[in-house]
Amino acid sequence: MERLMPIMGFYVKAQGDVRLLPTHQSLYLALFFLWRQSGCTDLFTVSRRELMPLARLQSIATYHKCIRELKAFGYIEYLPTYNYYEGSKVRLIYEGGYEV
Template sequence: MNYIKHLNAIFYKFYGDDRLNYAHLSLYFALFFYWNLHRFPDGFYANRTEIMKLAKIGSRSTYHRLIKDLSDWEYINYLPTQNPTQKTMVRMSQFCTSSSTETGLTGTLMQRYCPKNVPLTLYIKHSKQYKLSKERKPKNELEVIEYFKLKNWPSLNAVKFFNHYEGVGWKIGGKTKIEDWKAIAANWMLRAEEIKEKPKLQIVSKNTDYLITNEQKNYGEPL
């Protein structure tokens, strides 16, 4: 039994089965975990208490309804017993055989599960562009200046930005490596704009005498 191929096939079936809800899927994967734990035998003992805990099912009636649904819909074969000396067994249905054509799953994984009306090349192209767009640090100061010009940001800020992070080894807080310097540059400019918008503090002369005032006060009024 191929673990990966089986999961690919079962996800394919889940996608097209509107009878299922999240609780069915949770129970199925709890059973799948046990099946994997026992090295994929034909059948295994289903410990209801442990499986309910693993699947986050709090009610016995809900558990029995869900496991019966999975059995009726042929995702599993549920073999309950009324004999207290015998154990309840579960057999998992296999949806992926050695030949992918037997299950109708032909082609690569991307070809099988990507929407048919979207060309596969778009996924590949987008993925490559996303990876290339993330650069840990610029090649040199000139690259930073050119990028700031492209964004219509002041060149002086580009020089300050480069000198600051070049001095700290292109790390945040001196510890965490920068994953995308362009994103950090955008945050740098946001902070620069915030500082620019703050009102300038009034500079007060040291010789200012606060006791001298032109304001007329009535010292007879109570405080």
């Protein structure tokens, strides 16, 4: 059950958030998938190349807009890196202010 908390918390919070679009939800679901693949670690590595196909995003601009807004809206903590080989770090944040 604990491994489902981020996705459950996301949808509890998202119900009342009119700012979220289907692209935000799709990207969060892709992040959740990668978090599970990483062994549910607190901070996990992601790459745009990996996330865009999972989230079915076609535009790099849309990807950057959504990831930036998910951070601004308090759904994720995003620590970008500009090193192609290293990958950016993400932490999922769920309802109640608790972090994974």
